[in-house]
Amino acid sequence: MSGPGQKTFKILCRADEGYCVTVRGGDDGDAAVVMAAADPDDEYQARQPPLFHWYKDMRRSTRVKDEEGYPAFALVNKATGLAIKHSLGQSHPVDLVPYEYDPAVMDLSVLWTQSRDVGDGFRCIRMVSNIYLNFDAFEGEPEVRDGTVVGLWEWNEGGNQCWKILPWGTQAEADGDDDQYGGDHGGQDQETTRFSYGGDDAAPQDQGQGCDGGLPPALSSECTVRMFCSAGGEEYSVAARDGTVCLVPTDPGDDLQHWVKVMRRSTSIKDEDGYPAFALVNKHTGEAIKHSLGESHPVRLVRYDPDYLDESVLWTESEDVGDGFRCVRMVNNIHLNFDALDAGEGQGGVHDGTAIVLWEWCEGENQRWKILPWCE
DSSP states (O other): OOOOOOEEEEETTTTTTEEEEEEEEETSSSEEEEEEOOOOOOOHHHOOOTTTTTEOOTTTTTTOOTTTSSSSSSEEETTEEEEEEEOSSSSSSSSSEEEEOOOOOOOOOGGGEEEEEEEETTTEEEEEEEEEEEEEEESSSSSSOTOOOOOOOOOOOOGGGGGEEEEESSSHHHHHHHTTEEESSSSTTTTTTGGGOOOOOGGGHHTTTTTTSSOOOOOOOTTOOOEEETTTTGGGGEEEEEEEEEEEEEETOOOGEEEEEEEETTTOOOOTSSSHHHHHHEETOEEEOOOOTTTSOOEEEEEETTTTGGGGGGEEEEEEOOOOOOEEEEEEEEEEEEEEETOSSSTTTTOOOOOEEEEEEEOOGGGGGEEEESSO
């Protein structure tokens, strides 16, 4: 995406503004996002495409926003052409993938947003689909070091979680034109409370509890499906219960076990294997199943808006993993799958109330799922 006059940016954190985000390694496919010392006034660095120069691609910003209304962008390294990709979850390093803008295909796993100002012009950088997981310079307090890894973590008010994305050049820094370079383009007002950045006090709101319920009118005529895993068989189905997603004894008359598989994004959004994206919306509550905070965390529920593109409620199914069962995984991270918690072989099996979490594939019967129409 380089071109004449194309601005590049540096990414730095409050813990030590003398270090910037860069790319290290990569000859054997193990490129990593780390912190390294950088000098914006160095003439050589100004002339060359060093690894700590980034493009901020805002071409999705008018259409894709996070749940607070802040616009999405991609961060693409000038020297390598690699974009920063979401990690596997909390405590995992962010990833890098080849980047090429295609208006017909949207890769939501490389889209990020910035929060409101958290002090002195610094902001959180978080997943567009999960504003509770933020850029974090691992163990960067009290001191950032050369090679400090950048990953994702829940907000804990650390200086290693507060970031600036600034154009290279001292005058641009002095101007502090945050609005031009990814600041407050919309979003909630400045009185937004702490939960906006990932505090635990956000969970009840995020789970969508207390909604009026019922499908949006656009989905009211859709056929419903049921979901069950190989470990519990057809005797247990996925249900929305008291703001959680769990397995319960199958009852066709229970609307909490009826889901609409919304495929309206399937032609434009696919996972890295090419499988189409869908949302799973509960017939009774009108809530969609939302990605968890990461591996071992339960999936959540959030009110579904069919007119709003929310990556965090999009899933895909894998290829057949035996007897017609498939993995159900995040559209932007196919390594995290639906998992009936502690219901695998030797773990006690499925019971009424077994929680649904996300877990890396371990070939368990509690990770193999079918999504079938209630009436075949």
